Amino acid sequence: MPAAGKLVVSITPTIGNLSGIKMGTRTVSNEYIVSTVPFFLNPTQTVRIVPQNIAFRTQILGLSYGVTRDFNVVLNAGMAEKSLDTIVFKGASGILPLARNYPTTASLSDFALSGVYRVYQDDINRVQISLGFSFPTGSNTATFNDFILPNRTVQNIRGFYGMQLGTGTFDIMPGVVYAGYLGPWSWGASYRGRFPLGPNPQGYLWGDLHELSGWGGYTWIPGLTTTFRASASLQGPIRGWDPEIRGAAVPSNPLFYGGQRVELFGGATVSGRFVGYENWSLGVEAGLPVYQNLNGPQIMKNWQASMQLKVKI
Template sequence: MRNNAIIDPQTIRRRSSIAAVAISVAATVIAASGEARADKVATKSSSAPAPATPSPPPPAPLGVFGADMAAAGKLVLSVIPQFANLSTSLIGTRPVSSQEIAATVPYFFNPTQKLRLVPQNAAVATQTVALAYGVTKELSVVFTAGMIERNLDMLTFRGLAGIIPRGMSYTGTAGLTDFTLSGIYRIYQDPIHRIQLNAGVTFPTGSNTNTFTLLQPDGTYATSRAFYAMQPGAGTFDFMPGVVYAGHLEKWSWGVSYRGRFPIAANRQGYLWGDLHEFNGWGGYTWIPGLTTTFRVNASIQGPIRGYDPNIRGRAQAANPNFYGGERIELFGGAVISGKFVGYENVTLAVEAGAPVYQNLNGPQLSKNWQAGMALRWKI
């Protein structure tokens, strides 16, 4: 028979203590290992880079409306001075002399008489303030207001006929422009392309009854209502729809746009400007972040003035509502420069200048020589 071993109580207590210590050490090791793994995971998670915010697309040229939008909840204030010069009358695409106009072009109110006042040069200076606010990521609103000054050099011929000059007049008008309120809505966007619609309304805040003083064929001076082109405002509510497609890839950007201006009804004086259709195509190159140069082609088509103001009666081509509108193609070069180069991150300067390469005008009508402008923008 096998004898059973007898273990004394002290031995049992000693073995139990050893087992308890072993279990405690094992639990501590396991806990420490778990904490180390958790810390490692946490460290790895915290060191992982956050997803990069996509950079905004390169800016469009200064003369394009509806391509750039204010960020959601942000306000952009812009001050935009622009200047233009006109001279040399055209009938269609053909330049005509002042003597030819005085000898052959009939007076609007009396076709048996000829014109006696012929414009030589016109200068236009506009100061516009624009406020753009990003309502949402896809919607912005834009309000514009401004002042305009027009100066005119006019040659007067003697008597009721003939081509003998009487002398020159230097006159002009100035006043508020028509205010505008527009909305821009993005309907599509991917990493390269975007499509945006815009629609706006002009308000007749600019006067269309300004007067000026001109030398008359008999040698006297007379003050009368200024010509249509000399008025600061149109006197009408106009609807302005538009659409923009723009894209960019690495340092290159491009786009096309359309915008129209359509008077809704005649003004109190009995006329409305012809419908205007304006098209743009452009390309840009970003040399370094914050410096983009642009090239733009602009084409516009506008009809003649419909109706007439009976108080605009001067014997000059600009008093004839049929001698307005036509077709024009212009080329512009420009640049958009970030203020970060001089320590102003929220400021941007845009500049652009250009000249026509084709004009087919309802005339005789002064043709455009050049146009230049800039915009100083503050992001608030």
């Protein structure tokens, strides 16, 4: 936490990839999906559009200001971009591919403002609690242009839920962190939740999100620390639906979102003291899921990597 009257500025780019389809914990083929999974708006027809790959990129600016010794405020804002590769199957049935689409969406991400309070600290341990709010500054009405449909027509359609860059809702985000260190060793655990306060103007809200993390670190020399982190998340399906997201596609079904995921990450933090910039630091982290139980069929996550450049002012 920054000292009273001090500011910490961070820039955090993140990239990641999703590909492959799971129903629960089972990986299924495109042909199985278009032969057996009904289109939720017309159960007599199977889905005809299946995502193959999603690449996502975010760039987040963070500002953390120390109001008092034990309380600081944190602001996060930035940009997000997603690129989709999806396969379209011909007609209302069958397993004959027709075409592929490659739409991209980009906009501001949702703006978040949080307060963090240190409730306890001694020579080894500390406990912090936080309460934040997310504001719907990101777009949730992005459009796919010139999208090929199963009947061979080409239309502009509203992007699927997972390709939108914002939620469209006001969300509350509580959290708690325990951390400690002794000599070169450090460790900690955290919980973060995200709960929409009501549906967006399009008529839906994302499922409640719970995230648990635990980590350990080792400082090899002053200014160089490596870390290992495990993260588990649980999210419910989307509640409600956007009537403009209506194509016979897997990701147009609001029930095919959310689930359970466990991920493992490795990282390192390097102080700028090595190059004469004491107040600067650079962190990197990358990881991948080791367990996914998804509401689906749903495209699954493959990996994620991020970097953070931080300066104390």
